[in-house]
Amino acid sequence: MSAPTVTDLRAYVLRGGGADYHDQDGPHWIDDHIATPMARYPGYRESRQSFGLNVLGTLVVVAEASDGSSGFAVTTGGEPAAWIVEKHLSRFVLGAAVTDLSRIWDQMYSSTLFYGRKGLVLNAISGVDLALWDLLGHVRAEPVYAMIGGAVRDEQPCYATGARPDLAVELGFLGGKLPLHHGPAEGADGFTANLRLLAEMRATMGPDAWLAYDCWMSLDVDYAIRLAHAAAEHGLRWIEEPVPPDDYWGHAAIRKALPPGMLLATGEHEATRWGFRLLAEMGCADILQPDVGWCGGLTELLRISTLADAHGLLVVPHGSSVYSYHFAFAQHNSPFSEFLMMAPAADRVVPMFHPQLLGEPVPEHGRLRIGQLDAPGFGVTLNPDLALARPYRRG
Structure with missing residues (x-):
């Protein structure tokens, strides 16, 4: 047929x-003085929306x-x-x-x-x-996961990205990933403030919860290495995307210089199997983080995962909700997932793509269950109340 x-x-x-998800109204942790490549300019330091991240x-x-x-x-x-x-x-x-x-x-x-x-x-x-x-x-x-080989586990543990990893642990997540607030342009005071926040979170979370720093392309090689070594005493599990994504050489140099046991994660802003081949073959990362909505879709993500597996690398997709959940459940080298805490204060679990998706699954006590993904396709529907605009038409 x-x-x-x-x-x-x-x-x-x-x-x-x-x-x-950066297109937020009102105060939100995701737009609160986070280190960026634009932070070298004081006028663009307080808000990522100020330089157009949500345009x-x-x-x-x-x-x-x-x-x-x-x-x-x-x-x-x-x-x-x-x-x-x-x-x-x-x-x-x-x-x-x-x-x-x-x-x-x-x-x-x-x-x-x-x-x-x-x-x-x-x-x-x-x-x-x-x-x-x-x-x-x-x-x-x-369901999509069944069409790409079927689930290899019944539950998927998650870590949470947001301003309050301590609260994420209370909610049952493996731990949390903090946004780095201060980059090189803010000097020694900013460096100290970064470490102070890390120490506060570690003291609250206890010794075993995961704790990582998301540097969002904002550092140079020297700063990243110094930050990693200073953060080692606080049990930093990984440092993420420390330099711009095209600086493969910088990522490789940082990874080689990391303290024992600390990992380097990157790839959120990389695309296609060829970009991830560079990351893998140049020794740029321990954890690859393609975003399935940016790297080429699921068709390409499956190729990236196969390449990563051949290099002994983990693939933990960046955010992307149900689109990465179906993928991760079907992959042995994706043993945990990221959950973006989209509540403005990062203090409760809400669907990542709310209000756009209906039926979007969220972790319960920090875990997703395969039964949450059993509807056809990706298992979600588009909210009919949204104000959709179709700016162009074929022809």
């Missing part, structure tokens, strides 16, 4: 928190098939990515069999090489790819 074909592909834009908004991709099935996905990219989907990528999707995921991915990627390869174009490709996986799951009446 021939597979249904894709009959429609549409791209919408949303504003407000959700897939673009794109959320991209919503909807795919429909000839049998009446539909699928969708959300990621970042907003209006520019919507243009790419409607005006360029749609030609490789419409009329294709819903099972032709590898061919569609290769055509989308190969056709955009002259202006893509990473960043916004890969966000758009990821959105289309995830929507097609969701569509295929509805055609087959299967």
Whole structure:
């Protein structure tokens, strides 16, 4: 029996928190004086929104098939990515069999090489790819994790990213990852403040809970090494994305210089198997952190995972909620997952992509259960009350 074909592909834009989780109104820990590459400029130090981190908004991709099935996905990219989907990528999707995921991915990627390869174009490709996986799951009446090999465990433990790892431990998470607040431009006082906060959290959390620092591309090699060694006494489990993502040499130098037992994690802002091949072969990381909504979608994430496994590396995707949960449950080298604490004070568990997704699973006592993912596709629906805008149309 021939597979249904894709009959429609549409791209919408949303504003407000959700897939673009930096697009928050009001006070929120995620926008509270966090070290960034822009922090060298005092005027952009207090808020990441001040330099435009939330300007794109959320991209919503909807795919429909000839049998009446539909699928969708959300990621970042907003209006520019919507243009790419409607005006360029749609030609490789419409009329294709819903099972032709590898061919569609290769055509989308190969056709955009002259202006893509990473960043916004890969966000758009990821959105289309995830929507097609969701569509295929509805055609087959299967959850995505079952279509990529099935679950290798019944529960998935999680750590929490947010301003209060101490509260995350109380909620049952493995531990927490703090955003680094002060970078090199804030000198010795900032360095001391970073360590002070780490010490306070360790004292509250106890000796066994995981504690990590997310440096969000904001450091130089010297600062990162000094921070890691100074933080060792507080049991820092890993240091994350210490230098800009294109500085593979810097990541490798930092990893070699880390104190015994401390790991280096990175890859949130990397894309495709070729980018992660550089990270793996240059010895840049112990934990790879692709975001399935940015790295090329699930089709490419599976390739990245195979590459990482051959190098003995863990793959712990950045955020991305249900889109990474289905992946992680089916992978032996993804033994735990990240959960972004999207409550403004990081003091309670709320769905990561709220209000955009309905039925979005959240960890209970710090763990996800495979039964939470048993609906077709990615198992979530798009909130019908959202103010979707379709800025471009094919043709």
